[in-house]
Amino acid sequence: MAATLTDDRLGRFEAALHGDVIRPDDDVYDDARAVWNGMIDRYPAVIARCAGVADVIEAVTLAREASCPVSVRGGGHNVSGNAVCDDGLVIDCSEMTAVSVDPERRTAWVQAGARWADVDHETQAFGLATPGGVVSDTGVAGLTLGGGIGHLRRKYGLSCDNLRSVDVVTAEGEFVTTSADENPDLFWALQGGAGAFGVVTAFEFDCHPVGPEVATCLVFYPGDRAKDCLRAYREFVATAPDEVSTLTSTGVMYDPDLFPAAVVDDCKFAVMGCYAGPPSAGERALAPLRELADPIVDYSEVRRYADFQRILDDDYPEGMRYYWKSLYLDGLPESAIDRIAYWAEAAPSPLSTVDVWHLGGEIERVDADDSAFAGRHAPFLLGVEANWEDPAADDDNVAWVRDCLDDMRQFSDGATYLNFPGFFEEGEAMRRTTFGSAYERLVEVEESYDPAGVFGRQGSRAAGSE
Numbered sequence: 108m109a110a111t112l113t114d115d116r117l118g119r120f121e122a123a124l125h126g127d128v129i130r131p132d133d134d135v136y137d138d139a140r141a142v143w144n145g146m147i148d149r150y151p152a153v154i155a156r157c158a159g160v161a162d163v164i165e166a167v168t169l170a171r172e173a174s175c176p177v178s179v180r181g182g183g184h185n186v187s188g189n190a191v192c193d194d195g196l197v198i199d200c201s202e203m204t205a206v207s208v209d210p211e212r213r214t215a216w217v218q219a220g221a222r223w224a225d226v227d228h229e230t231q232a233f234g235l236a237t238p239g240g241v242v243s244d245t246g247v248a249g250l251t252l253g254g255g256i257g258h259l260r261r262k263y264g265l266s267c268d269n270l271r272s273v274d275v276v277t278a279e280g281e282f283v284t285t286s287a288d289e290n291p292d293l294f295w296a297l298q299g300g301a302g303a304f305g306v307v308t309a310f311e312f313d314c315h316p317v318g319p320e321v322a323t324c325l326v327f328y329p330g331d332r333a334k335d336c337l338r339a340y341r342e343f344v345a346t347a348p349d350e351v352s353t354l355t356s357t358g359v360m361y362d363p364d365l366f367p368a369a370v371v372d373d374c375k376f377a378v379m380g381c382y383a384g385p386p387s388a389g390e391r392a393l394a395p396l397r398e399l400a401d402p403i404v405d406y407s408e409v410r411r412y413a414d415f416q417r418i419l420d421d422d423y424p425e426g427m428r429y430y431w432k433s434l435y436l437d438g439l440p441e442s443a444i445d446r447i448a449y450w451a452e453a454a455p456s457p458l459s460t461v462d463v464w465h466l467g468g469e470i471e472r473v474d475a476d477d478s479a480f481a482g483r484h485a486p487f488l489l490g491v492e493a494n495w496e497d498p499a500a501d502d503d504n505v506a507w508v509r510d511c512l513d514d515m516r517q518f519s520d521g522a523t524y525l526n527f528p529g530f531f532e533e534g535e536a537m538r539r540t541t542f543g544s545a546y547e548r549l550v551e552v553e554e555s556y557d558p559a560g561v562f563g564r565q566g567s568r569a570a571g572s573e
Contacts, residue, residue, distance in 0.1 A: 111173040112152045112196065120169050126158035126202060139199070142185040143244070145426040146501065149191040151178070156199045160274070160282060160308050166198045167306060168280045171561045179306050179562075182222040182246020186431055187528050190249075198306055200248070208233055213314045214271060219248045219307050226312075227413045236317035236412060237269050241354075243417045244425075248307055253526035254299040254480045256488065258415065259317065261352045261468025262383035267298040267480055268473055269313045275305040278557035282308075296552040299480025301525040301538075303553055303562035315383075318412035322382040322389025324353065324396045325406040325418065327366070330374025332400040333357050333448045337463070339399045340378060341439045349468040351392055353380030357451035358460035362422075370403055374452055381415055422458075423494070430493040430505050432512050433527035434519040435485030439463070443518045447489075450511040455503040456495035461511065464488040479549060481522055481541045489515055490527050 121128040129139045130153055139154045141147075152175065155166040170177040176195025183190065183201050191197055203220040210233040217226055224243035230236050238259040240250050247266075250257075255266020263269065272286040273294060283305075285294035296304055328336050340355055347353070356377045363371050378396050382389025386409045397407055423429075436443065451461045464487060471483050482488065491511045493504035508529070522541040529537075539546050553562075 111175050112169075116169070116173060117153060120155075120165060123165050124155060124157070124162050126162045127156040129154040129156060140191055140197070141426070142180070142183050142188070142190050143423075143425045144186055144188065144429045146428045146430065147185065147188040147191060149188070149193045151192055151197045152194050154197040154199050156202055158202060160276065163198060163200065163276045163306050163308055164280045164282065166196065167276050167278065167561070170196050170198070171278060171280070171559065177562060181219050181248030181307075182244075184222065184242075184244050184246045185249065186429055186526070188530055200306070200308065203308065206230075208235065208314070210235065215312045215314050217247050217310045217312065219309060221247045223247060223250070223416065224413075227416050230314055231317075231319055231411075231413050233314075234316055234319060235314035237312040237314045238263050238266050239416065240266075241416070242419050242423055243413075244420055244423070247310065250526060251310060252297060252299070252307065253301045254482065254524065256464060256466075256524065256526070258352055258381050259315070259383050260466070260470055261347075261349045263315050264469040264473060265299070265480060266312075267478060268469070270294075270298060271311040271313055273297050273307055273311070274309040275307050277305045278559060278561040292552050293556060295477070296479050296549055298478035299525075300542075300549050300552075301479075304556050305562070317383060320386050320409050321412045321415060322386045322393055322409050323379075323407060323415050323418075324381070324393040325379045326377065326397050326399070327360070327403045327405075328376045328378075328400045329370070329403060330357065330359075330376055330448075330451070333374070333376040333451065334444050336376045336378070336399040337439065337444045337447065338441075340396070340463075341444075343395050344465045347465070348392060350382050350384040350389070351380060352383070352465065352468075353378060353396065354462055354464040355379075356460040356462045357447060358454055359457035360460060361457035366403060372457070375403065379418075381412070427458075428493075428495050428498065428501065428504070430508050430529060431527040432491050432508050432529045433524040434489045434512060434515055435466075435482050435522045435524065436463075436487040436489050436515075436518050437520065438486060438518070440518070443515070446514055446518075450491070450507075450514070453507065453511075454493070455500060455507055456493060458494040458496075459504065459507070460490075460492050460494075462490035462492065464490060479542070479545055481543065481545065482524055485522070488524055489519070490524070491515075492527075 178192040203218040223239035
């Protein structure tokens, strides 16, 4: 136990909390310290499972007075490992999952422990949605604070672009609301800044008419046609309307329930996405993506938006091992297409992929100075996902991702999407490169709201986690 988190101090803290205080000798400790990524194996001194804002204030006060390490857990769908610290305090907001929709104002108020499935469930009751990710188990807090690239991105922007306000408990234990008009410097930083500014307790999002049914594309092609498919995809997205948001994946994508036995072990090329508008128009707009080559299988159809949001959930089970990194790409020249195909074939795990996300649209229309998010300039995002099960394969999978990224930097300015960052301990130089001139502004906001460094400095992302 951290020396400053004494039994006496923790006893007083436990008496003040409405939620649960979990210690290493409690039966639920191992479950409570676990996050979605099975690679993360940390042992906090205490976990404060908060029931509401008052509990968060108590937890922040404890962290400040005890001068102990602190991390913040939101939905728990944590890739980089920053949601759990060793020998310190975890401020766990995962029980704070309320979502309230105002259909007339087209807004949704969302607590920091919610996942996107919680949001979609409530907003779709009114035919509304706010841009989330592409896996419904993803935590709202972590995705939004890192930007939030999802299936509606080109039509309605990033998750962080749709924020109206954010509720935060600062390092001094003060509850503040931030917006474009109220504490605007903090609001700017929370829009994609992914830094240590306080503990977010709730978000207010703008919502948009979406669904309940949308036209979707999900097609798998033979891997030996991956280069041809990427070339055709590049041509398609050059003129695609903003309603179309798509991504590609190249890899084996092993799934005996999804693919014929003859090809289940082979490399494949997949394209998926949806149309944020009338389904009939969407089917026409997405049709060329179903004809890039002769498909192995084609699961494209008009389906409920909430169902499409869940379509990848089973591919990313809790407890599997994950290591993801990313780069914004300047384009998709022939040499980049060659290297994507090479690295997909070289993956040590049949569950790993090299992905290309088409960006632009509403993302690039937001002024770069209006939010901290740093990827608006890029036409594409490269995501390199190592997904595997055997701990003995850790080194090979991590090395594959790092080697791929080192090679692909020739097609990038080096900036990274901070929701696919690798491990958060790796990130100081990465964040300086990604944020560029905005990095110093982010540090100034941190120093203003957390002068004593309760949440650490740039890179700890204490403002929230997935």
